[in-house]
Amino acid sequence: MGTDIVLYMLGLLVVLIVLGVHIAIALGVASVLGVYLIFGSWDIALSLLGTTAYEAIRNQVFAVIPLFVLMGDFVSKSGAAKDLYRLCDRTLRRLPGRLAVATVAGNAVFAAVTGVSIASAATFSRIAYPEMRRLGYRKTYALGSVAGSACLGMLIPPSVLLIVWAILTEMSVGALFVAGVVPGILLALLFCAYCVFAALRNPDVAPHTSELLEEEKSPEALRGEVIGGIGILALIILVIGGIWGGIFTPTEAAGFGALGALALGVAKGMRGREIMQAIFDAGKTTAPIMILLIAASMYSRLLAMGGAVNVISGVFAGLDVAPIVLVLIMAGIWLLLGMLIDSVSIILLTVPIFVPIAQIAGFDPFAFAIFGILVIEAGLLTPPFGLLVYTVKGSVPDPSVRLGEIFRGSVPYWIMILVIAFLVWLLPGTATWLPGLM
Numbered sequence: 001m002g003t004d005i006v007l008y009m010l011g012l013l014v015v016l017i018v019l020g021v022h023i024a025i026a027l028g029v030a031s032v033l034g035v036y037l038i039f040g041s042w043d044i045a046l047s048l049l050g051t052t053a054y055e056a057i058r059n060q061v062f063a064v065i066p067l068f069v070l071m072g073d074f075v076s077k078s079g080a081a082k083d084l085y086r087l088c089d090r091t092l093r094r095l096p097g098r099l100a101v102a103t104v105a106g107n108a109v110f111a112a113v114t115g116v117s118i119a120s121a122a123t124f125s126r127i128a129y130p131e132m133r134r135l136g137y138r139k140t141y142a143l144g145s146v147a148g149s150a151c152l153g154m155l156i157p158p159s160v161l162l163i164v165w166a167i168l169t170e171m172s173v174g175a176l177f178v179a180g181v182v183p184g185i186l187l188a189l190l191f192c193a194y195c196v197f198a199a200l201r202n203p204d205v206a207p208h209t210s211e212l213l214e215e216e217k218s219p220e221a222l223r224g225e226v227i228g229g230i231g232i233l234a235l236i237i238l239v240i241g242g243i244w245g246g247i248f249t250p251t252e253a254a255g256f257g258a259l260g261a262l263a264l265g266v267a268k269g270m271r272g273r274e275i276m277q278a279i280f281d282a283g284k285t286t287a288p289i290m291i292l293l294i295a296a297s298m299y300s301r302l303l304a305m306g307g308a309v310n311v312i313s314g315v316f317a318g319l320d321v322a323p324i325v326l327v328l329i330m331a332g333i334w335l336l337l338g339m340l341i342d343s344v345s346i347i348l349l350t351v352p353i354f355v356p357i358a359q360i361a362g363f364d365p366f367a368f369a370i371f372g373i374l375v376i377e378a379g380l381l382t383p384p385f386g387l388l389v390y391t392v393k394g395s396v397p398d399p400s401v402r403l404g405e406i407f408r409g410s411v412p413y414w415i416m417i418l419v420i421a422f423l424v425w426l427l428p429g430t431a432t433w434l435p436g437l438m
């Protein structure tokens with residue numbers, strides 16, 4: 001009976017999402033109603049909801065999310081991201097398609113301090129796109145590099161998606177962070193190679209020039225860029241190096257990272273108003289995620305109480321199909337959901353069901369997590385509702401940009417993300433090597 005109720009609640013959840021109900025409300029309604037139907041008591045259902053919220057928020061692991069988001073906001077608002085981009089541009093000045101490569105490189109490094117793809121897309125839409133257009137880069141090429149490389153924000157640690165995945169599966173946050181490093185670097189290198197190849201194949205998309213703006217030639221500009229770039233690299237070493245070296249727990253690393261980012265912001269000229277704005281923005285980003293996590297914890301409990309995970313896993317196990325078929329089914333669901341809802345919601349909805357199936361199929365948990373994050377990120381570039389594409393559209397300072405241009409420019413990056421995802425599935429060592437060294 002419990003299993004039937006849970007399956008009905010999953011159907012109700014899908015209906016509510018299709019009707020446009022916010023994912024947190026849909027999860028909460030389906031979960032509380034399901035517990036009520038199982039036990040026949042509103043007191044039990046509401047008491048369980050309160051207990052779940054309390055236990056979820058009191059866990060110190062949850063502090064990682066707001067602290068890392070705050071670190072990223074300090075860096076973004078300090079102007080260090082722009083310094084980093086211009087420093088990459090200086091370094092790659094002789095390379096074909098250098099501004100697109102600098103965008104990828106800047107996003108890869110920026111991802112290591114922000115952990116949110118949306119933040120990367122919004123930041124580099126305002127920084128990189130105008131520079132590329134000023135030098136005659138084709139729109140689709142420029143927009144594609146911004147939207148595509150923003151996906152690195154959810155793979156290269158500290159990633160909010162990796163944190164949420166670790167919380168749901170009770171995996172080590174630090175180990176999962178380290179698991180994303182090699183696939184993240186491979187993806188960034190593949191993006192860079194494509195940018196150079198496209199520029200060599202058709203020079204019209206990225207006219208080659210070594211021009212520097214007058215303000216970029218001054219020693220003061222170079223000094224500011226070096227301070228911003230070195231500051232960001234120091235933060236990466238502090239956070240990722242501290243976790244990998246066993247000096248900090250992820251929560252401690254997030255706290256020290258936020259303090260380091262604040263110090264960098266002050267050094268770059270941030271003062272009271274800008275600091276408070278960064279704190280408010282971090283709160284606006286974090287609060288919906290925390291509410292989602294509470295609702296998802298209730299949803300996970302409902303699945304466990306009703307035994308639905310075992311039933312669904314048994315159905316998949318009884319299909320007697322090759323593991324690649326299971327992988328393709330899960331990847332297809334992730335891509336479909338990526339067209340409709342955000343990445344965190346996708347993980348909250350699917351991971352409690354998919355992870356046990358992956359275990360039955362014999363997938364390594366770290367490799368499966370990185371594979372899943374990559375496919376989910378690809379969904380954010382999938383038409384017609386790719387969330388990153390809409391973020392770029394709303395952030396670029398060019399009203400003539402059309403959604404179709406961003407989608408067309410993003411297609412090669414969408415393909416490359418899936419290539420690396422299936423490389424991780426075929427060669428799980430790409431994700432398990434570094435965690436094995438910890």
